[in-house]
Amino acid sequence: MEWSADSLFILCAMYKRGLVQVWSLEQPEWHCKIDEGSAGLVASCWSPDGRHILNTTEFHLRVTVWSLCTKSVSYIKYPKACQQGMAFTRDGRYMALAERRDCKDFVSIFVCSDWQLLRHFDTDTQDLAGVEWAPNGCVLAVWDSCLEYKVLLYSLDGRLLSVYSAYEWSLGIKSVAWSPSSQFLAIGSYDGKVRLLNHVTWKMTTEFGHPAAISNPKTVVYREVEKSPPPGLGHLSLPPSRAGARPLTNAAASESKYEVASVPISLQTLKPAADRANPRMGVGMLAFSPDSYFLATRNDNIPNAVWVWDIQKLRLFVVLEQLCPVRSFQWDPQQPRLAICTGGNKVYLWSPAGCVSVQVPGEGDFPVLALCWHSSGDSLALLGKDHFCLCFLETSKDVGAAFGRRDSCT
């Protein structure tokens, strides 16, 4: 399910049936149904202008571009079945699509307005794994699969700007992220390091390691600890209209708080199975803060910890160690505020001022499986299995959450 970019339409795709349905918000009686039929459906998404739907057929045979304006269809052959084969620029003008023909990788750049092929060039990769536009829309990062560490940088017109390869033979790139200012490209690899490339020379500026033992006294380590529940209180049921109260003060359910652990400290590590593919090691999650000052990473060896790096000083700033493995984290789109969820019933917020663990109020457990910020940065949606919770953040310094709660079925 996906909103269109101008929030006027909602797309619902049923992959098993190969159907895509579109509804309009303005006109409730308007509807649209797209049937892929025997071609099948593997992925469906909006184009940035909100008027085209791109369906990827089964086996990645083709990408069909359905236009809502003209009811026309365009086909793009041989899209690549890879992790991140399709990428739109931030301004929505261009789309990069990874293709593979005759055992060679290609990248096609389309103009989104009329789906004209702008550029088509081959890439010097063994097995292209992903493409990503820089936020300024002028550079396209293309990287190889994890069997080979290679990042290629192309300019908008298809010229190869630079190639970067840190090492050979070991497992390579796991995740890639651009900084919002387009100044840095962060590459997380299977060796547990993040390498930053700068946009001027496309050479490595620095690399961040993720060791299990932290000894630098300047880094702050927040450790989540269980608060001992007050004895004999029993379980309090909350009235749903509760508002303004800090959730830390209620309920006998296990609460936790952050305490600052003293350095040197060693984090819990997970030893990955060496004989399996896609081992749980390396830097799997990368995210820049909106002002490009911080980079949040997660090393899959140490799944409970989130590492926050200070980009100004190019060093480790804060480590947050949770009790459960971190599922996902996301930066507030407006300020350097990070929200983390671990699958427990708490959401964790970190900002340079401090961090707090907030329990989601509700009856029973609310496993927070995913979270999503509102674009204004004022509220946060927490998604559970079949519930979701909206968290409103007040503008005061302390995150005193006034909770609203709704039930819905997904």
Next chain:
Amino acid sequence: MGDWMTVTDPGLSAESQNISLYTSETKMSPSSLYSQQVLCSSIPLSKNVHSFFSAFCTEENIEQSISYLDQELTTFGFPSLYEEPKSKEAKKELNIVAVLNCMNELLVLQRKNLLAQENVETQNLKLGSDMDHLQSCYAKLKEQLEASRREIIGLQERDRQLQCKNRNLHQLLKNEKDEVQKLQNIIASRATQYNHDMKRKEREYNKLKERLHQLVMNKKDKKIAMDVLNYVGRADGKRGSWRTGKTEARNEDEMYKILLNDYEYRQKQILMENAELKKVLQQMKKEMISLLSPQKKTPRERADESTGAVISDVEEDGGELSRESMWDLSCETVREQLTNSIRKQWRILKSHVEKLDNQVSKVNLEGFNDEDVISRQDHEQETEKLELEIQQCKEMIKTQQQLLQQQLATACDDDTTSLLRDCYLLEEKERLKEEWSLFKEQKKNFERERRSFTEAAIRLGLERKAFEEERASWLKQQFLNMTTFDHPNSENVKLFSAFSGSSDQDNLPVHSKQRQKKPPSTSNGSPVCTSKMTKSLPASPTLDSCQTRSCVSEHSSVSVLTVTPEEMKPDQVGRECTSQTWSVVSRPGAQPGCSVDAL
């Protein structure tokens, strides 16, 4: 040597000695026997003189012995003992003079030989000890040599072992490297193999996809369709445009425009950064120049360099200032000039700092050569000294402040008061000394007075007795007369006068007794009861009153003062009154003195 020992044995008989002597004489022996001979001759000489003589020459063989001796001496080169023969057949006469001369010569020889022998002996001893010493040294050196040889062997052995180990490790390392290389090669080959396989599979897959695609496209079933109620307007409200070559060109244009914008933006940023950096560099250069220019006064060896450099740079600066505006162009030459000049300045600064360091180290080694340059050590020492001084001064100030505070504060404990008193006691002590001397004087005077008073008291007592007796007799008479005569006025007057006089007189002894009692009582500090007084004096009302008053007055000298003048009759004038007052007056002064003394 062994022979020597046997010779020196005093128990030897003379004969054996003589035999040895004979043998030594005839043989013309080597030095040892010679010495033997000498000793032989020297030692028994004293003991067995006569036997010696008798052994060689007896009265029978004089001629023979003389001839023998003559023969021997002539062979030794001495002149003959015989006189010049007058005739061939005449008997040879003994030339005594020659004999004596020969004896003398022999004695001299003997002495020389003894000396020589002594020298030889001492030399022998020395050589012997030297030999011992050298032998011991030799033995030690041999041991050392052996030990060092052994050590060398050990070390060589170790060295060899280590080298072996080293070689082994090198070998291992090489092996490991080779293995690594091999493994890498294996990986590379496997990778190519996999890639090849992958490509093959991919081609197959593509074929399948193509086939499937064909099938799907061919089917063209109606299901693949979009069912839209109505067309939706475009997002930006414009109409859709046809795909033509123009649109393509337009797209290209737009793309290039975007790219160019981005590049321009970035270039602007970089230019700004460059300008800032240039500014910083320029500032640095100016500061460095200003740092280096005052150094023209320093040693001339450097002056030429620095001044030369500075001057040249100043000239450059002058030239460059005019070209400041050209910097914005950031052409190669300007950039190079700037960097070169900065490098030059930096080198000059560095050399300057190095020279300063050298100077400092030189001064530390040699001492004060240059007045301007103070060695770091001395500087440090001085600073330390100054710091110490400052600390001491501070402590002094603190203690003084404390003392001041203590003085100002009224609540003090005994220690402080005693301390304070100690400060002032000196003054008081001196004062006390003076007073003490005064007191002593007064005491002396007291004693004198006391003596005089006691005498007076005794006299008075005697007089009183006499007077009492007179009175008694007179009273008797009066009484007797009263029956006959009547003279109350005169009696009363007399009585009163008598009483007053007696009272006064009684007072006197009372006071005197008081005073007598007083000096010893003050030492005790306790009032003395006037029980004695009561006993001594007859009971009378006036006397009682006097006593009580005196008793009362004993407790306070002041009251004595007040009492006595009142009791004093105006006619009772004299030395005693004055003496009373004087003595009473002096008491208060003495009392504090005494009290002080007691304290």
